[in-house]
Amino acid sequence: MMTKIPARLHLAENEIPKTWYNVRADMKQKPEPLLHPGTRKPCTPDDLAPVFCKSCIEQELDDNTREIPIPEGLQEFYRAYRPAPLIRAYFLEKSLDTPAEIYYKFEGTNTSGSHKLNSAAAQTYYAKAEGMTSLTTETGAGQWGTAMAMACAFYGIDLTVYMVKVSSQQKPYRKVLIETYGAKLIPSPSDTTEAGRKILAANPNTGGSLGCAISEAIEVALKTPNCRYVLGSVLNHVLLHQSIIGQEVKTAFHKYGVKPDVIIGCAGGGSNLGGLIAPFMGEKLRGEADYRFIAVEPASCPSFTRGRFAYDFGDTATTTPLMKMMTLGNGFMPAPNHAGGLRYHGMNSTLSQLYKDGYIEARSEVQTDVFDAAIRFMKVEGILPAPESSHAIKAAIDEALECKKSGEKKVILFGLTGTGYFDMSAYESYHAKTMSDYIPTDEDLAKGFATIPEIPLND
Numbered sequence: 001m002m003t004k005i006p007a008r009l010h011l012a013e014n015e016i017p018k019t020w021y022n023v024r025a026d027m028k029q030k031p032e033p034l035l036h037p038g039t040r041k042p043c044t045p046d047d048l049a050p051v052f053c054k055s056c057i058e059q060e061l062d063d064n065t066r067e068i069p070i071p072e073g074l075q076e077f078y079r080a081y082r083p084a085p086l087i088r089a090y091f092l093e094k095s096l097d098t099p100a101e102i103y104y105k106f107e108g109t110n111t112s113g114s115h116k117l118n119s120a121a122a123q124t125y126y127a128k129a130e131g132m133t134s135l136t137t138e139t140g141a142g143q144w145g146t147a148m149a150m151a152c153a154f155y156g157i158d159l160t161v162y163m164v165k166v167s168s169q170q171k172p173y174r175k176v177l178i179e180t181y182g183a184k185l186i187p188s189p190s191d192t193t194e195a196g197r198k199i200l201a202a203n204p205n206t207g208g209s210l211g212c213a214i215s216e217a218i219e220v221a222l223k224t225p226n227c228r229y230v231l232g233s234v235l236n237h238v239l240l241h242q243s244i245i246g247q248e249v250k251t252a253f254h255k256y257g258v259k260p261d262v263i264i265g266c267a268g269g270g271s272n273l274g275g276l277i278a279p280f281m282g283e284k285l286r287g288e289a290d291y292r293f294i295a296v297e298p299a300s301c302p303s304f305t306r307g308r309f310a311y312d313f314g315d316t317a318t319t320t321p322l323m324k325m326m327t328l329g330n331g332f333m334p335a336p337n338h339a340g341g342l343r344y345h346g347m348n349s350t351l352s353q354l355y356k357d358g359y360i361e362a363r364s365e366v367q368t369d370v371f372d373a374a375i376r377f378m379k380v381e382g383i384l385p386a387p388e389s390s391h392a393i394k395a396a397i398d399e400a401l402e403c404k405k406s407g408e409k410k411v412i413l414f415g416l417t418g419t420g421y422f423d424m425s426a427y428e429s430y431h432a433k434t435m436s437d438y439i440p441t442d443e444d445l446a447k448g449f450a451t452i453p454e455i456p457l458n459d
């Protein structure tokens with residue numbers, strides 16, 4: 001007799017995975033290498049050493065090691081808030097009257113409120129181990145800044161966060177939380193860096209941008225002894241750290257005898273999606289199992305569904321290494337969207353390659369539909385979702401409704417990346433019906449594409 005799957009698929013502390021899984025090891029077609037922005041030759045560890053921690057650089061450039069051990073001093077921190085809950089959405093299934101089974105992995109239980117803490121803790125752990133005394137970073141919506149502030153408080157490292165000025169004004173409580181953990185928060189652009197002063201001189205009233213905040217954070221890291229810069233998404237070592245999400249799900253599914261058919265994640269720079277699908281993608285790449293993977297992005301910032309596969313810069317100031325990725329162009333300006341964590345012009349290079357090779361499907365959604373799904377979900381499952389995460393909810397509901405039509409009993413898994421406690425103004429604008437569902441025209445996109453540098457290797 002089949003035993004009923006519990007509402008929570010528990011893992012004991014000793015079942016938390018002790019290694020990360022590097023999906024690149026199982027890819028026949030590896031992602032293209034990072035290129036140095038000056039020489040346009042593949043980046044060497046020495047090129048990256050002034051900016052990033054050594055261990056992260058090794059992981060960034062390692063396309064071959066399949067299992068990478070999670071250091072004990074980091075496992076210790078992970079055990080304080082993991083395993084993250086894996087929940088059978090019985091109530092959502094019932095409300096949709098679907099024969100499908102729906103599961104979600106909820107990464108929002110830690111105080112920072114999202115999966116970003118998984119990589120923040122890892123990068124901070126390595127910085128400490130390598131003798132660094134301070135770190136710098138940028139934050140847009142504030143989730144990454146909060147996660148870094150938590151991790152730096154725990155490991156005893158100073159942190160300076162450059163927060164996009166408009167965000168620091170729109171989300172004052174994110175700022176308070178970051179400062180309460182002991183980090184220094186500077187609205188960007190600021191007069192503390194050359195990059196910031198230059199931008200302010202040209203445009204004193206600017207609300208700032210992620211690209212500008214990145215330039216400021218990198219400048220300070222380069223000028224300060226024993227200081228490095230950390231980034232919360234897009235890069236391969238961040239995806240590697242996030243594979244803890246998928247590893248936990250895989251362990252729990254194995255324990256309870258569940259086999260997913262469809263795996264869904266929202267996609268900004270790709271870190272939660274990459275982490276959630278990693279071990280399952282590995283099985284698919286090795287020919288051991290088959291799954292459908294679905295990336296969901298905002299219609300206002302459609303890097304997968306309408307982007308180009310090209311070498312592009314990671315920032316608007318065109319200072320980072322070049323990455324071969326699905327991109328809208330480093331100069332692309334997305335229309336205002338409440339899912340701040342998904343407003344990025346590019347996509348992680350590993351996921352971009354997998355998408356190009358047909359392993360991942362992608363779709364885009366407008367805000368109002370995403371919030372409809374969020375509210376439908378929270379009323380039955382109880383959890384207030386982040387606007388970013390709600391993109392995955394929307395696709396999961398659509399897949400479950402397809403099953404209702406066809407009578408198929410699919411098993412659907414999605415990543416619920418965070419909570420929406422700091423996004424009340426977004427919910428407010430949903431209720432007030434002032435939310436914009438603007439979809440960029442081809443002309444809008446053309447302006448972004450024009451900022452993609454010409455690299456002969458481009459398709």
Ligand SMILES: *Cc1c(COP(=O)(O)O)cnc(C)c1O
Pocket residue numbers: 113114115116143144232233234266267268269270271272273341342386388389417418419
């Ligand atoms: C940052 C963020 C995302 C998007 O980032 P990825 O790197 O694509 O995962 C999604 N959800 C939440 C809650 C976030 O904070």
